[in-house]
Amino acid sequence: MSAIAMSDLDSLLQRYDHSHENLIPVLQEVQSQFGFLSPEAIRHTAEHLNISIHDIFSVASFYSQFRFHKPGKHCLKVCGGTACHVRGSDNVLDALERQLGIEPGQTTANGEFSLERVMCVGACALAPALVKDDTVYGRLTQNKVDRLLNEDAHDPVATPGTGTGHLESIRSE
16 A cells, blocks of 8 residues: 555544444445555554454455455446346356456456446346446347447446436347
8 A cells, every 4th residue: 555545544544533333434435435445454444443453354254345356447247136147147247257257256457347246236127237337237148248348338228326217228139
């Protein structure tokens, strides 16, 4: 961790007293600011909160929201919910694993993509679906997975956070 990042971490930690009750909020803020929980950040947090590194790992590894590795530039979250599973999300995941050369929980060597399998993305009618960064892609096929990995390809089904709830039509193949 660079001196600047360590200074930022120190500033973040100073906003919290030394109570172990602050562990989860501290970890959430550390991850929000740095993208993941690095060994240095965990060690420094343990010192600040007067708890063991083991205790931090126990808590952080229990919750799926925490990452211990730097995420890729683009995060791919493949839905594993019932509707997506029945409609072939395993095939989507297999295709991504083959093309990227990684498994869920890993990041490509060039730092471009991280791959995750999540329980539901809330787009059951569009199964199988995945989320790339903050954009939902649905009715996925092998061709759409290929296009999805190219930056030029942009065939979103819905963009969360727009406040419109609008769904764009998607070309059928």
